[in-house]
Amino acid sequence: GGVGIAAIQIAKWLGAEIFATAGSDEKRDFLRLLGVDHVFDSRSLAFADEILAQTQQQGVDVVLNSLAGEAINRNFRVLKPFGRFLELGKRDFYENTKVGLRPFRNNISYFGIDADQLMQVRPELTRSLFAELMALFVEGVLHPLPYHVFAAEDIVDAFRYMQQARQIGKIIVTYRNGISLVHALAPPRQQHLQLAPEATFLVTGGLSGFGLRTAQWLVGLGTRHLVLISRSGAEAVAAQEAVADMQAQGVTVWARACDVTQADALAALLAEMADGLPPLKGIVHAATVIEDGLVRTMDAGQLQRVLAPKVLGAQYLHELTQSLPLAYFILFSSATTLFGNPGQGNYVAANASLEALAQHRRSLGLPATCVRWGAIDDVGFLARNEKLKAALQSRMGGSAIQSAVALDVLASLLLNDRSGLGVMELDWNALARFLPSADSPKFSELARSAGQGDGDDVSADDIQRTLAELSDADLLATLIDMLKSEVGEILRIAPDKIDATRSIYEMGLDSLMGVELVVALESRFGTRLPVMALSQSPTITKLAERIIVQLKGYEDQDLVTEAQTALAQTQQLAAQHGSEESAAFISDLVAETQARPLGGQDRMIP
Ligand SMILES: NC(=O)c1ccc[n+]([C@@H]2O[C@H](COP(=O)([O-])OP(=O)(O)OC[C@H]3O[C@@H](n4cnc5c(N)ncnc54)[C@H](OP(=O)(O)O)[C@@H]3O)[C@@H](O)[C@H]2O)c1
Known part of the structure; x- marks a missing residue:
């Protein structure tokens, strides 16, 4: 399995002599190809005696186990005094399998290992372990595991393959093909739907x-x-x-x-x-x-x-x-x-x-x-x-x-x-x-066929160049034009019909459209813009001025107004969705939201 192959790489890196078990001839051949010194059959419990025989009844220093049931006891038997037993399998934990303490007379240690919990409870340790591992990949000591890829639409085959336990390494399901744009419907046997009258x-x-x-x-x-x-x-x-x-x-x-x-x-x-x-x-x-x-x-x-x-x-x-x-x-x-x-x-x-x-x-x-x-x-x-x-x-x-x-x-x-x-x-x-x-x-x-990103949008680099090259007046005029086209797109109004000095809310922009505008402006200008920027600068001209201030890097907008407008916006949004919240609740909500940076999904939660 994937974990076993990863463990073999680590063991080789540490210079250990490796005894490995696997469930089929094909997998045992694969282990030999990896350079494993001693290979045994995991489907029979004889492997323990064979390991003892090959080590003059001494056994091994470390057992990495993911077998269940009686195999656990066999593995204890092959552990040397002061040895370590690393348990990766989950089944015996959940079945609460009883283990006798006799093996522990030999100063052995038993480690239960659950990588999910490691990530949740010790994120720092996880990070440093990952950093160590990544360094070993860079050095070429460790290599990616073998894998077998299935496209998402073949998910049933992926499960069948896993069910047969034939895989070496990992099974990966990808969305590489995405969701097909066109579902080609096979020509129906019957051309017209006809329903029975006596039903x-x-x-x-x-x-x-x-x-x-x-x-x-x-x-x-x-x-x-x-x-x-x-x-x-x-x-x-x-x-x-x-x-x-x-x-x-x-x-x-x-x-x-x-x-x-x-x-x-x-x-x-x-x-x-x-x-x-x-x-x-x-x-x-x-x-x-x-x-x-x-x-x-x-x-x-x-x-x-x-x-x-x-x-x-x-x-x-x-x-x-x-x-x-x-x-x-x-x-x-x-x-x-x-x-x-x-x-x-x-x-x-x-x-x-x-x-x-x-x-x-x-x-x-x-x-x-x-x-x-x-x-x-x-x-x-x-x-x-x-x-x-x-x-x-x-x-x-x-x-x-x-x-x-x-x-x-x-x-x-x-x-x-x-x-x-x-x-x-x-x-x-x-x-x-x-x-x-x-x-x-x-x-x-879908995104590819819609030509996302191929549009004539001005990139963040172009914006920086525009900022450096244009006079203040020209810059303002350019930004006003860009904003008109963004607002026009959302409101479905021709940009040249938009009055840059009129409030965009009066033109029909609602709060959800406001979120859309902010998302569009952020991606166009590569800068973070609070949603309340719209309430503070509700005309296109004012918004353009604000963006220039922000892009030129000397933003020091007063935060008090920002908080007040956030409050008004949140109330409006709550009312739009038919919920009447107390002022105290909304003000808590706003404070909490402002304490966090706006980003990705968060913007959409309102
Ligand atoms: N309209 C759309 O644009 C649209 C878009 C996507 C999906 N859909 C789906 O299409 C379906 C019809 O939507 P619609 O727009 O036609 O909705 P609609 O006009 O609001 O009709 C919903 C109907 O469901 C009945 N109803 C509600 N609870 C019921 C219950 N417990 N038992 C029996 N009847 C109940 C309502 O009558 P009473 O209040 O008298 O029970 C009403 O006749 C929905 O499943 C909807 O999710 C619609």
Whole structure:
């Protein structure tokens, strides 16, 4: 194994005579190639006697053990007086295996070794040990371990390979290929999705928004029996009209008030359906509750209300229908699980659970199709909240998609039996500006194909040259132009329409966009800029002046105003997410945040 090979390198460096065991002929040959003096079989306990025989019953000075059970006792037997026993295996620790004290009469020492704990509890020691090791690599004494690489998409093969215990050295799973930009869907056997009329579909959240639109789409595909549920039932006029319209087309529609988080109510409904309708063949789980908020201030209720319909609802649907021969089990998740989304910790977690359930069902051979939808334009939560939709769109860059387009994609996912894919329109560069998770290696292919970094952005070096070459007035004009283009990009306004003396907040910049602007300016100018810089200098001209001061290295802005504006900003952000926090709480939060340097993920937490 990897640890054994590393240990052999160290032992050779120390000039030790090495006795090693391995479990297969191939691995034993490999040990001989490494120059190990004595090689034995770890699958038989005879190795202990053989070692004693080869050492004239003296044994060895150090045993490095990762074998379990009786092999431990054998290893004690081959340890010389004053010898050291280094235990690397974990199994016997957790199984609390009993060890007799007899071997200890020989002045031996026993060391339990857990490198994870070493790193956590003794970071200083870890650092110095690593420094020693790295020096040995530089000197050429130590060499990287042999390894076998699997691409992330071949993860199943990687586990199979490990299961067979065939590897020498380490198994590495890489994201070298990133997540492929285009998932080539194989041509489906059947070209058009056609649903059987003598079957029933259940749609949760099916009396409003995207759930209701999906129900109408099911009718278009041939469904003649629908059960649509929500907690409030068909109370809304729009729901009643839609149901009447479907009934007019000859569809049997049960519109019921049923809370999907109540297992009893759901079971009763399913029983009633079994009596009164054709067999249940498909489920669309679209029920959702959205209650955004700062993770810091999210209370148990807010978490529960958002998690329950997705986590519990999906689980109950899964459990209560396992014995039925379903053809479709469709779960509506969100593209936010791919990248995260500030202010939606509870919603992202709720959706992630749907993806896990879909994988679990598929591993059981049960149907499951989970789709990570991007923003839907014409129906649903975002269509009702235009401002939120605009904010999300500016973050993702692309447009929200029409429900008809989304449902076409759903049809092809069902025909191809694909699950877990994201369906959205996005502009990678816009998204990457806002979400640090975009830097993750798994998105490298997307980033590459979006040409990230190849743009005509002025580099930090160019900025330094500009600073040195231009007069103050020209420098200010240049910076104002750059800022206009950054702000224009975020607000989707042509730069030449932007008035540099007007407050950017009046132009429509909200606090999340403010964070985006700061991230963009930091990467463009290579300088750290507090978010409150925007409140202190809310016009482009003032902001440009501030950046010049900062770039020229004589920043001494007064910190009192900075703290005050931070307070105002945080209050605004909290209010935007619907949480009313006490002034004392917010002032603590601001003090805590200011005590830490802004960096990476931290910026996104608000
Ligand atoms: N709209 C989008 O842009 C978008 C984007 C990505 C993903 N999605 C996903 O698409 C699905 C539909 O979203 P939407 O925008 O159409 O939402 P929506 O308009 O707010 O509809 C949600 C529905 O769920 C029902 N519901 C909530 N809790 C329930 C419960 N415990 N039991 C039964 N029904 C419950 C609600 O009705 P009651 O309040 O009466 O219960 C409502 O009818 C969601 O899963 C969402 O995550 C939507």
